[in-house]
Amino acid sequence: xxxxxxxxxxxxxxxxxxxxxxxxxxxxxxxxxxxxxxxxxxxxxxxxxxxxxxxxxxxxxxxxxxxxxxxxxxxxxxxxxxxxxxxxxxxxxxxxxxxxxxxxxxxxxxxxxxxxxxxxxxxxxxxxxxxxxxxxxxxxxxxxxxxxxxxxxxxxxxxxxxxxxxxxxxxxxxxxxxxxxxxxxxxxxxxxxxxxxxxxxxxxxxxxxxxxxxxxxxxxxxxxxxxxxxxxxxxxxxxxxxxxxxxxxxxxxxxxxxxxxxxxxxxxxxxxxxxxxxxxxxxxxxxxxxxxxxxxxxxxxxxxxxxxxxxxxxxxxxxxxxxxxxxxxxxx
Amino acid sequence: xxxxxxxxxxxxxxxxxxxxxxxxxxxxxxxxxxxxxxxxxxxxxxxxxxxxxxxxxxxxxxxxxxxxxxxxxxxxxxxxxxxxxxxxxxxxxxxxxxxxxxxxxxxxxxxxxxxxxxxxxxxxxxxxxxxxxxxxxxxxxxxxxxxxxxxxxxxxxxxxxxxxxxxxxxxxxxxxxxxxxxxxxxxxxxxxxxxxxxxxxxxxxxxxxxxxxxxxxxxxxxxxxxxxxxxxxxxxxxxxxxxxxxxxxxxxxxxxxxxxxxxxxxxxxxxxxxxxxxxxxxxxxxxxxxxxxxxxxxxxxxxxxxxxxxxxxxxxxxxxxxxxxxxxxxxxxxxxxxxxxxxxxxxxxxxxx
Numbered sequence: 012x013x014x015x016x017x018x019x020x021x022x023x024x025x026x027x028x029x030x031x032x033x034x035x036x037x038x039x040x041x042x043x044x045x046x047x048x049x050x051x052x053x054x055x056x057x058x059x060x061x062x063x064x065x066x067x068x069x070x071x072x073x074x075x076x077x078x079x080x081x082x083x084x085x086x087x088x089x090x091x092x093x094x095x096x097x098x099x100x101x102x103x104x105x106x107x108x109x110x111x112x113x114x115x116x117x118x119x120x121x122x123x124x125x126x127x128x129x130x131x132x133x134x135x136x137x138x139x140x141x142x143x144x145x146x147x148x149x150x151x152x153x154x155x156x157x158x159x160x161x162x163x164x165x166x167x168x169x170x171x172x173x174x175x176x177x178x179x180x181x182x183x184x185x186x187x188x189x190x191x192x193x194x195x196x197x198x199x200x201x202x203x204x205x206x207x208x209x210x211x212x213x214x215x216x217x218x219x220x221x222x223x224x225x226x227x228x229x230x231x232x233x234x235x236x237x238x239x240x241x242x243x244x245x246x247x248x249x250x251x252x253x254x255x256x257x258x259x260x261x262x263x264x265x266x267x268x269x270x271x272x273x274x275x276x277x278x279x280x281x282x283x284x285x286x287x288x289x290x291x292x293x294x295x296x297x298x299x300x301x302x303x304x305x306x307x308x309x310x311x312x313x314x315x316x317x318x319x320x321x322x323x324x325x326x327x328x329x330x331x332x333x334x335x336x337x338x339x340x341x342x343x
Numbered sequence: 344x345x346x347x348x349x350x351x352x353x354x355x356x357x358x359x360x361x362x363x364x365x366x367x368x369x370x371x372x373x374x375x376x377x378x379x380x381x382x383x384x385x386x387x388x389x390x391x392x393x394x395x396x397x398x399x400x401x402x403x404x405x406x407x408x409x410x411x412x413x414x415x416x417x418x419x420x421x422x423x424x425x426x427x428x429x430x431x432x433x434x435x436x437x438x439x440x441x442x443x444x445x446x447x448x449x450x451x452x453x454x455x456x457x458x459x460x461x462x463x464x465x466x467x468x469x470x471x472x473x474x475x476x477x478x479x480x481x482x483x484x485x486x487x488x489x490x491x492x493x494x495x496x497x498x499x500x501x502x503x504x505x506x507x508x509x510x511x512x513x514x515x516x517x518x519x520x521x522x523x524x525x526x527x528x529x530x531x532x533x534x535x536x537x538x539x540x541x542x543x544x545x546x547x548x549x550x551x552x553x554x555x556x557x558x559x560x561x562x563x564x565x566x567x568x569x570x571x572x573x574x575x576x577x578x579x580x581x582x583x584x585x586x587x588x589x590x591x592x593x594x595x596x597x598x599x600x601x602x603x604x605x606x607x608x609x610x611x612x613x614x615x616x617x618x619x620x621x622x623x624x625x626x627x628x629x630x631x632x633x634x635x636x637x638x639x640x641x642x643x644x645x646x647x648x649x650x651x652x653x654x655x656x657x658x659x660x661x662x663x664x665x666x667x668x669x670x671x672x673x674x675x676x677x678x679x680x681x682x683x684x685x686x687x688x689x690x691x692x693x694x695x696x
Contacts, residue, residue: 150606
């Protein structure tokens with residue numbers, strides 16, 4: 012009897028342990044979510060939102076899968092991005108997940124070889140573009156109208172809107188420059204300011220202070236600062252920077268190429284939480300439905316909103332891949 | 344208060360006609376009979392359209408630059424704007440359904456027969472005008488759905504032999520859809536059609552009062568045909584209760600399913616699939632079976648035949664018989680039309696999802 016009790020106790024313990032282990036290895040709620048209608052991201056109403064990528068409500072938010080294609084002919088296509096959305100009385104939250112074999116967070120980092128610095132590295136990004144105000148052409152043609160214009164000839168693309176009254180809100184999440192401080196770079200698009208510069212139609216939202224800056228010395232031969240809190244860190248946060256001291260470095264040390272600070276103002280009003288795990292980026296972005304800022308799109312549920320999506324894998328702005336179709340955010 | 348009424352009456356002489364209007368004797372068999380509330384409900388739905396339409400006009404901007412933004416504002420920002428627009432939007436469908444049911448009731452009860460031909464004719468014209476309301480109102484939000492449906496609709500009008508191009512140009516106010524089209528549709532929707540409908544309703548009601556209710560067709564109703572009740576309060580209260588039910592239904596539908604507003608019209612869009620309002624879907628579907636040179640069969644011949652036969656009905660069916668089960672031809676013809684409309688509407692809906 013005593014023997015049986017011990018066996019029973021051990022059995023129970025084993026069951027409890029298995030249950031506990033099973034709980035820990037359970038798939039994220041989002042993996043069980045239903046599929047969305049093609050081209051439609053349905054935001055589900057919840058009581059309260061957060062930046063938690065594993066919040067239980069993701070199990071009920073339909074998943075929109077967007078196969079991203081090369082924006083420029085000849086470049087390789089990109090990952091399939093799984094999008095989900097929820098909202099409460101104040102916030103819209105978008106969860107995005109896509110495969111990326113490498114976590115790229117060292118943009119323009121400086122590597123010390125014992126005598127000099129060399130600069131290398133880039134970052135991963137995801138961009139979500141919304142029209143500011145009603146925009147017939149964007150709603151009909153998507154990103155092709157917003158930044159590539161309607162010409163099928165890529166040589167004629169000018170990467171900007173037709174006139175200054177047509178503007179787009181751009182949620183530009185960056186793995187190296189904004190994610191470490193938990194925000195998305197809030198930008199806007201309009202007309203191309205400099206025809207020679209395809210990125211000159213992109214502007215940062217208004218800010219009072221903060222934002223990242225390049226960590227580069229005057230003659231651009233190396234970093235101006237290093238991290239006072241620890242030389243080997245991937246990031247330098249504003250306040251931790253100290254003047255570079257090459258005597259403290261050994262060959263192979265890498266100095267971050269940026270000094271990071273969260274912007275105060277419209278530019279920093281999108282909170283973000285990005286995690287790279289098992290070859291996937293999982294990024295959750297949250298913003299007020301209406302920030303009250305002139306340079307932000309306004310969400311008024313149940314009004315549908317067209318949007319565009321693009322992804323960058325360890326690169327600059329141009330070699331990005333885009334969701335080729337018009338995407339629509341709807342509210343449930 | 345009495346002195347005030349007396350003062351007004353001495354100067355207008357209205358008390359007599361008003362009293363006569365409300366005391367009008369109505370056969371008892373129509374009291375609390377749903378089939379006899381359909382006309383009153385159609386009138387109530389028209390009144391709701393007028394009231395909500397006037398409220399919408401306060402905020403609507405009839406320009407191609409501003410129309411969409413103003414409807415967007417009404418729908419998503421203006422307090423209770425969604426409700427007013429919802430009642431107007433779904434009320435339009437309710438009016439089509441109610442007037443159709445009312446006409447079917449009139450048809451099966453042979454209430455179009457002598458001496459009520461003019462009442463029938465005004466009813467047919469009212470049905471045509473209600474459909475015209477729907478067609479012109481569809482464009483006003485200047486969204487993708489309205490724009491492309493109107494483009495197709497005006498192209499259909501253009502298939503009329505000889506005069507097609509001219510008709511299309513008159514409707515559009517030019518070669519293509521633009522500000523002139525919106526202005527014309529808006530003026531027609533808020534001025535011409537309401538005035539015409541109001542006048543025809545007045546004639547319709549006057550005719551109804553002049554001839555009285557059509558003779559009953561059932562033995563039970565015939566037994567009550569010599570018993571009368573005053574129009575007020577009996578019929579008025581019944582219609583008002585039915586009207587409140589209609590309003591409640593429209594409010595409910597507007598609440599659970601906001602009046603649709605698609606993305607703004609993009610004339611350069613190449614992949615938009617045009618589709619009309621549900622009550623034109625069967626017509627839209629039929630067009631697919633008559634491509635090319637056969638298109639005028641659907642666009643011209645069939646509508647002309649249907650409306651023509653409806654207008655001529657009282658002059659074709661002149662028999663004394665009023666019971667539909669003793670009139671197999673007219674009954675079967677109507678059933679055939681109903682089946683055709685339902686089947687092709689279903690096919691179109693299945694295609695559009």
